Each structure stands twice: as C-alpha cells, then as structure tokens.
Amino acid sequence: MTALILGRRAATTLLTVLAVVTLVFFMMRLLPGDPVEAMLVEAGAPPGMVERWRERYGLDQPLPVQYAIYLGSLAQGDLGESILYRRAVTSLVAEQFPSTIALSVTAFLVALLLGGAGGLAAAMRPGSPADNAVRLLSTAGVSLPTYWTGILAILLFGATLRWLPSGGSGTWRHLVLPALTLGLASAGVIARLTRASVLEAAAQPHVQVALSRGLPRGLLITRHVLRNAAPAVVAMLGLQAGFLLAGTAITETVFSRPGLGRLLVEAVVAKDYPLAQGCIVVAALTYTIANAVSDTVADFLDPRVREP
Amino acid sequence: MGTRLRVGLLLAAVCMALASCSPANHEGTGSKLVYGLTLAPSGLDPHIDVSSELGIPLNSVYDTLVFRSHSGEYVPMLAETWSISDDGLRYEFRLRQGIRFHDGTPFDATAVKRTLDRIADPESGSRRAVTLLGPYVSSSVRDEHTLVVELSQPFAPLLDSFSQVYLAPASPAALDKWGAEYQFHQVGTGPFKLSEYLPKDHVTLVRYDEYVRIPGTYERDVLPEVTEVEFRFLVEPAVRLPALESGDADVVGEIPPQDASRIEQDDEIELVPVAIPGLPLVGFLNTQAAPTDDIRVRQALLLATDRAQIVQTVFGGYSPVATGALSRNHADYAPTAGHSAPSADIAGAAALLDEAGWRLGNNGMRSREGTPLRLRAYVMGWGMVPEVGQLLQAQWKGLGVELQMEEVTFAAALAAVAANEHNLIFWSEPGTDADLLTSFFHSGRLGQRNWSRAASPDLDAALNAAREASDRGARRELYARAQHLIMDQALIIPIRDYVNLNGVRACVGELAFDSRGWFPNLNDLDLTSSCR
Numbered sequence A: 001m002t003a004l005i006l007g008r009r010a011a012t013t014l015l016t017v018l019a020v021v022t023l024v025f026f027m028m029r030l031l032p033g034d035p036v037e038a039m040l041v042e043a044g045a046p047p048g049m050v051e052r053w054r055e056r057y058g059l060d061q062p063l064p065v066q067y068a069i070y071l072g073s074l075a076q077g078d079l080g081e082s083i084l085y086r087r088a089v090t091s092l093v094a095e096q097f098p099s100t101i102a103l104s105v106t107a108f109l110v111a112l113l114l115g116g117a118g119g120l121a122a123a124m125r126p127g128s129p130a131d132n133a134v135r136l137l138s139t140a141g142v143s144l145p146t147y148w149t150g151i152l153a154i155l156l157f158g159a160t161l162r163w164l165p166s167g168g169s170g171t172w173r174h175l176v177l178p179a180l181t182l183g184l185a186s187a188g189v190i191a192r193l194t195r196a197s198v199l200e201a202a203a204q205p206h207v208q209v210a211l212s213r214g215l216p217r218g219l220l221i222t223r224h225v226l227r228n229a230a231p232a233v234v235a236m237l238g239l240q241a242g243f244l245l246a247g248t249a250i251t252e253t254v255f256s257r258p259g260l261g262r263l264l265v266e267a268v269v270a271k272d273y274p275l276a277q278g279c280i281v282v283a284a285l286t287y288t289i290a291n292a293v294s295d296t297v298a299d300f301l302d303p304r305v306r307e308p
Numbered sequence B: 001m002g003t004r005l006r007v008g009l010l011l012a013a014v015c016m017a018l019a020s021c022s023p024a025n026h027e028g029t030g031s032k033l034v035y036g037l038t039l040a041p042s043g044l045d046p047h048i049d050v051s052s053e054l055g056i057p058l059n060s061v062y063d064t065l066v067f068r069s070h071s072g073e074y075v076p077m078l079a080e081t082w083s084i085s086d087d088g089l090r091y092e093f094r095l096r097q098g099i100r101f102h103d104g105t106p107f108d109a110t111a112v113k114r115t116l117d118r119i120a121d122p123e124s125g126s127r128r129a130v131t132l133l134g135p136y137v138s139s140s141v142r143d144e145h146t147l148v149v150e151l152s153q154p155f156a157p158l159l160d161s162f163s164q165v166y167l168a169p170a171s172p173a174a175l176d177k178w179g180a181e182y183q184f185h186q187v188g189t190g191p192f193k194l195s196e197y198l199p200k201d202h203v204t205l206v207r208y209d210e211y212v213r214i215p216g217t218y219e220r221d222v223l224p225e226v227t228e229v230e231f232r233f234l235v236e237p238a239v240r241l242p243a244l245e246s247g248d249a250d251v252v253g254e255i256p257p258q259d260a261s262r263i264e265q266d267d268e269i270e271l272v273p274v275a276i277p278g279l280p281l282v283g284f285l286n287t288q289a290a291p292t293d294d295i296r297v298r299q300a301l302l303l304a305t306d307r308a309q310i311v312q313t314v315f316g317g318y319s320p321v322a323t324g325a326l327s328r329n330h331a332d333y334a335p336t337a338g339h340s341a342p343s344a345d346i347a348g349a350a351a352l353l354d355e356a357g358w359r360l361g362n363n364g365m366r367s368r369e370g371t372p373l374r375l376r377a378y379v380m381g382w383g384m385v386p387e388v389g390q391l392l393q394a395q396w397k398g399l400g401v402e403l404q405m406e407e408v409t410f411a412a413a414l415a416a417v418a419a420n421e422h423n424l425i426f427w428s429e430p431g432t433d434a435d436l437l438t439s440f441f442h443s444g445r446l447g448q449r450n451w452s453r454a455a456s457p458d459l460d461a462a463l464n465a466a467r468e469a470s471d472r473g474a475r476r477e478l479y480a481r482a483q484h485l486i487m488d489q490a491l492i493i494p495i496r497d498y499v500n501l502n503g504v505r506a507c508v509g510e511l512a513f514d515s516r517g518w519f520p521n522l523n524d525l526d527l528t529s530s531c532r
Helices: A002-030 A035-042 A049-056 A063-075 A089-124 A129-143 A146-160 A172-202 A205-212 A217-254 A260-269 A273-301 B002-021 B109-120 B128-132 B158-162 B172-184 B237-245 B257-264 B295-304 B307-315 B346-355 B385-397 B410-418 B436-441 B457-468 B472-488
Strands: B032-037 B066-068 B074-076 B079-084 B090-095 B136-143 B146-151 B192-198 B202-207 B228-233 B269-275 B278-285 B366-368 B374-379 B402-407 B424-430 B492-496 B499-505
Touching: A002 A063, A002 A273, A035 A049, A035 B410, A089 A129, A089 A172, A089 A217, A089 A260, A089 A273, A129 A172, A146 A172, A146 A217, A146 B237, A172 A217, A205 A217, A217 A260, A217 A273, A260 A273, B032 B237, B066 B158, B074 B079, B090 B109, B109 B128, B109 B136, B109 B146, B109 B172, B237 B257, B237 B499, B257 B269, B257 B499, B278 B385, B278 B436, B295 B346, B295 B385, B307 B385, B307 B492, B374 B385, B374 B410, B385 B402, B385 B424, B424 B436, B436 B457, B436 B472, B457 B472
Parallel strands: B032 B228, B374 B402, B374 B424
Antiparallel strands: B066 B074, B079 B090, B090 B146, B136 B146, B192 B202, B202 B228, B269 B499, B278 B424, B278 B492
C-alpha cells in the first residue's frame, strides 16, 4: 500500500511537471515579439544579425520540431542555453536557486512558527483578546501585499532604525527582513487554518467524552485535538510552499537579493524561452515535490488512510 | 492590563533607545565603497554584452586606446598616437610601452588585435562592441607596439568607439584561459582589478597598486584612496534611497525624481545630477500609419505638448526640456534645429488639425469622415515613460485627440512596430557620437530602430556623409542638417534630456563622472571620511 501511494505520487509529480513544461513552452511562444530581435535591436546592432542568432538558438525551426528537441534535451537533464545570458540554463539556475531556497525555507519556518503558534493560541481561548489579535493580524498578513510590507520593513528596520541591512545577501542578517516579509503573508493563512482545524477537532464528540472522563488538558490536546487537526494543516503546508516559492520573485526584487524568482521575471520579460522554461521546470519540480511530501505526511498522520 | 501596557511601552522605549545608541553599521577602517547599480546586467563582458550599467564598474578595470575628455576631445590613453589614412579606411595606432595587464601580461599590439578579433568573431555573440566597430575588416600587428585597423568604408565614429570600455583591450592570456567564462575573470590595465562577480548579487573591484597613470586622463597621480568598491544591484527604484539612508550603499544612481527632493533636505546625502549626452527621451511618431502619416497631425501634436509641464510633474524639474534629436549637452547639438517652445500652443495645433480635416465634434474629440482622431502608443515600463504617456493623454485630450496607450515588453512593442500598428513609441539612448542618429532615422534601419519609419533621401544623405566625413567641422554641419530635417518633418516629440540623479553620501566627497555621464571616476575620488 505504501509503495503504491509513493509510486502514484511520483507519477503524478512527473505528469504535472510535463504538463507545466508543455504549457509554458507554447504560452511563451504565444506572447507577441521575438527575443532575438528585441535583444539585437536594443543593442542597436546592424541588420543581418537577427537571422544568424535565430539559427543559433534553433528558433528558425518549426514549432513542433523545437518542442521535440526541447523535450529530448530535457529528458537528458539539459535545459538549453539562455538567449539573454548566453550561458547554460542549468548553471544559471544552480547559481540562483540556493538563495531562493534559503529565503523560502526560512520564510516557511517563520510562517510555520508564527502561524502555527498563533493559530493554536487563538483556538485555545476562542473569543479572547489573544484570539481577536491573531485573527486581525492573520487577516492583515493575508491581505497586505509583500511588495508593500517589504518596503515598509526596509524603511523602518533598515533606513530609520538601522537594525538590519535594507537589501542584499550573504549573511543571516540579510535574510531576516525578506524572510519575515514573505513568511508573514503565509503565517496568516496557516494561523487561520490551524485555528479552524483545532476548533473543529476540539468540538468532536470523542474529545468531549475524553474531557468528561477527566483526561488532563495537555494530553487531551496533544493526543486527541492536534492529531486530528494536523492532517489538514500539513496538507495545506505543501500549498504554502508553492506560495512562498512564487512570492520570492517580488521579495527578491524588493530586497535586491539574487534568486530564481528574479531570474524568471527577467526571462519572461525578455522572452528568453530556454531560461523561462528552465526556471519553471525547477520551480514546478520543487513545488510538486513539496506538495507530494506534505500530502504523504498528511496521509500517514491520518489513520484512515494509513490503515485501510 | 494597565501594568502590561506600561511594561510593553517601557520595553519598546528601551529597544528604541538601544537602537539609537548602537553604533551605525557603517563605521570602521579601510576605504571600501558600496555603489548601488540599478540594473543587474545579463552579462558583464564588455566585448559581448550591451548594458550601460556594466561600464559603471568596468570603466575602472580597463583603460581604453583613446580617452574622451570632458571637452569632447579624443586624447591618447593606451594609444600614444594615431593616424588615419586619407581615404579613411586605415587607422594606425602607436601603442604605449611599458604597460602590463593586471595579470602581468605585457600590453602590446597582439593583445589589442586579440580583443578586436574576439569582438568581430560572429561566434562570440558580441552585440554592442561589434556595432561600435562599424565596417571593421581586420587588424594587423605591424610591430610589437603598432597596430593597423582596416575598414571597408570610412567610419568617422571609430575614435569615439575606441574611447569606450566595450572595445577596451583585455589580457590575451585571460581570454585564452577563461574563454566563455571570461566575464567572471576579467583582466584589463585600469586602476582597479575585478575581484569577484556574482550575478545578480555583486561585483567587487580592488585597487590595482601597479597602475600606471597616463597623463591627460585621470588626474590623481598617486594611488586611489578607495581600496575596494562593491557594486550591488538595487533594481527596485523604491529601495534606492532607503539603501543610502541606512548607509548600506554610499552611491546610488537613478534615484527616482520623487525621492530626489527628500535627498535635498538631507545633510548626509548629496544629490548629484549628471546630464547624459545622447538621444533625449523622445516619442517617435510613425510617418507611415494613419493619422500620424500626415505631417500636419505630427506638427500639431508637437505644438500641443506641454513639455515643461511633463518635465516638472514627472521628472521633478531635474531634467532640461528636450528640444530635438540630440540633448543640449551633446557636442553636436544644433540649437536652431529644435522645437524650442516648451509650453503648448493649443490654438496653433488646433488650426493645423482643422486644416488637415480633423474637426472638433460635440463630444470634444476630433474626427474626419467618421474616423476619430485616435493614436496608439506602446510604452515600456522603464524611465517614467508610462507617466509621461498619461500626461500626454491628458494634454492631447484638450486638443480633441485620443491617445490609447498600452504598456508592453520591448519584444511586444517591436511586434507592434513590425505590424505597423504604432503611432508613438518612446526611447532614449546615451551616446557621444552623433552617429547614433543613423540607427534611429536612416531608411536602412526600417524594421529595426527607425520607429518613425523615416525614409527621407535628404536625411539619409546627411547621415551617410557625416558617418564618412573626416573633418570635424563638416561632420558637425551635417549632423546639424540632420537634426533640422528630423524636426522639420516632426519625426519625434522630444520630452526631456536624460539626467541621471545620483545620491552620494557625505563621506564620499565629490564624485565626478566621465564625459559620457554614466561612469564614475573612482580613481580621482577624495573621500571626506571613511564610509564604513
């Protein structure tokens, strides 16, 4: 059963990535404009260079041929050469991805810690000032765009208080503001779901029975409430991983950090097909894997799935 | 509850006090400078890549064959003397002796040839540098310190090209060793060495202590005070000023105009506006698509544009109003060629449109035989161009003209141009040689950057002759003629001369820029105090 679940998840992951790759391949080409022409015209290059460059990147081939060549290379782990950077997409992605992972993992931990603790605290005393505060803050976290909170954080903690660097990368101090900015948005979602799931689990008849039997409160919460509330929260964490990965594009720009998000935005604007496709393949893989992991963990936490 | 609140407030106050007492994070020893760049270039190889941004660090890494002084003269740098054959097809450079690249490789004619061959090789993928070389055919080494460059046609801008970092000689040993990875390991002969380049993160230069200063170029004849310069990429305009205010950066270019006034009230930061010579920010009017195919419509739009209002509102008054195809500070600017009245002449514009048959309707908009007077503009999101477009929309509406504006990527704008769907496209381009006009107004550049779709034999003739003329005075006259023709045909709506607003922290002292306005002179910098 376990092997079956894992196998099914792996197959779904691969199919999802293939679907994403195909969609991106054709959508990028549906956008108006030619990447090579844009680059050369911008440089003021004389006529005659465009054709040579199109040939170099295989853009003179019919679309199905380009697609087949791309899939063939992809199967061998070759993401092609970026038109904009004239370098292998794999090198570019490898260069930028660690920074994005550092940011999204830290932001994820921030979200999990603040969201989980906040949601739990709110659910423990529904209607209390603490509950109201968590609900207010989580709504704010969900509603405020990271672009705005990021610049606000820079102005307050960077320019005014000078506690932390306003941008850049390299040390843990550079990571604090971007991770908090990105994590807070996600923390709001996690807090709201944790609160709702805990309240729902606490209202179950078996919890009420255990309570009336005099089970200590701590044991009641860990054994009966949290275990039942956990699967929904864990499954949603996978989705949040995707949200955080997508959110890095804006956060990286605001905080002048290197990263995959910025690389992708640049690739899309310049219509750099190989680079945009490469970034999306990596992002899609990361997202689907994170999702598959969280779904699997959620399944194992849920006895109804674990023991059929 | 009251006690808790008081404790909370006390804690907050303690935190604030600690923060204000804690030492600023930019003190210390050494003379390191942090310089904020506004764009992370896709590549940093001067021979291959395009961006003006790459020259900001690299201009200090390389010396060039020729140096362009602030008065616009081309004076010797790595080339001691040069001569040009009478037919303009052969340039002979006598190179300076005793110069070495940062890696110890001797600088000689073979090294320069190696750089030029690299640029000219189609496989290298050069874009800007190869364009600057023009009709280059080959170069040959006459002797160790003499290089001969052969052209297929006379090309007067070549000296200007050789004064740019894009054609700067690189160490042949480094080029051979690193190949396609050369951008990470660049070796020149300039006052600073490239120490590290991490894409999208930083570029670091360190002082080159063996630098041989060439008289007539840099002023400082002892080693630069700055020992290390770290360039960081501050792509988002809103964070540039906070980076200066927090001391995270010491110099930042392209401060948004709305932030510039805040700098002027700050004792710690100085605003250094630098005018950039070249094509100002202009709107190209398409002469081959209705309704801008009618010269009266184009002239009416020129008259109806209140450029002074645009410059004041969008650019905070920091830029001069542009008058023609070259900025006022360009060496070949022709003062009489421009459209000098910065404010609008709505009555004059209305008369022209009436004459062209575009009548004002009851709805306040003009039409002719049932067709509304409607223009399509494609704007890219940079350089406050969308804001300029919005003001134009409002200004022209007063004349009864509808401006439809679409914000697109550059590639999408070019697709619209190819389909001849545009009436208006904005652009600005830095450049010290007026030959840049050729790429925008010559009929041979239709389908490229000739967005006005100008096809005027007179204009082509003037641009061709100027490109080939060896006499400086004659070139100047030809470019003046070209500028007159451009404005007489109302091919463009000039908006503003480009001014780069730099924010410089007080510790940096007076920061000067090269004659192109983009590249800082790090060699001659006298720091007021240590910046970090």
